[in-house]
Amino acid sequence: MSGFNFDVITLFPKAFELINNLGVITRAIDNNLINVNLHDLREFGEGCYRQVDDKPYGGGSGMVLKPGPIYEAHDSINKSSKSKTILMTPQGKVLKQKDFIRWTSLDQLIIICGQYEGFDERVRCLADEEISIGDYVLSGGEIPAITIINGVTRLLPGTLGDPNSLLDESHNNFLLEYPHYTRPLIFREMKVPDILISGNHKEISLWRKTKMYERTLLKRNDLIKMVNVSDFHQRNTDSNDNLNFYLQEENETYPDW
DSSP states (O other): OOSEEEEEEESOGGGGGGGGGSTHHHHHHHTTSEEEEEEEGGGGOBTTTTBOEEOOTTOOSSOEEOHHHHHHHHHHSOOOSSEEEEEEEEEEEEOOHHHHHHHTTSSEEEEEEOBTTOBOGGGGGGOSEEEESSSSOOSBSHHHHHHHHHHHHTTSTTSSSOGGGGTTSTTTSSSOOOOOOOSOSEETTEEOOGGGGSOOHHHHHHHHHHHHHHHHHHHOGGGEEEEOHHHHHHHTTSTTOOOOEEEOOHHHHSOOO
């Protein structure tokens, strides 16, 4: 296998046609940096009608994905020595940027997409990790799977033209990104901050760090547990200094429900 391999088990492979129009992700495919291999669950269905679901034991509404087709699909995949299987489920751990980062040390992710009312409980035995993209429920795991493919791919070497563009992105250092401006200088009476056209790169760097801190407190103060404000301003006279803040533990911020 060459490049990073995403193997996706899905009942709706056409949902992934979107990837062909995702800019840098599409270029990563064209340049053989990644491979997206779709495994149509229907092809592993049982009987003449390729059945993949059935009524739940004990009654209840909806249909449940059978374990057999999913296990067969998973068994059919050629697995590398650095591979993990991810199950997309609203009961999983909420996805974070650091998950994308640690998965780049692999060379294969196998992603299982759920559908309908869910899947047979025994499917969980296949997964190394159960992942959710948020505290809500979608009709299936295809959109979450595309999210993972996108998030991991853009971190792989060679995907972005300027790898330095990743450094100050939101959540990479647990702060939200600073504001961006481009031409024109004045748009509908809204002017670009003077500091950005001052040419003083040291002051610009400090301004950006300050804005990252302020924005995080305003929009996502759950990411910051405690901040020493005076020490923050003192330490950031050097553009290489980091913010003096303490992060909440994961289980304090997001429930694993």
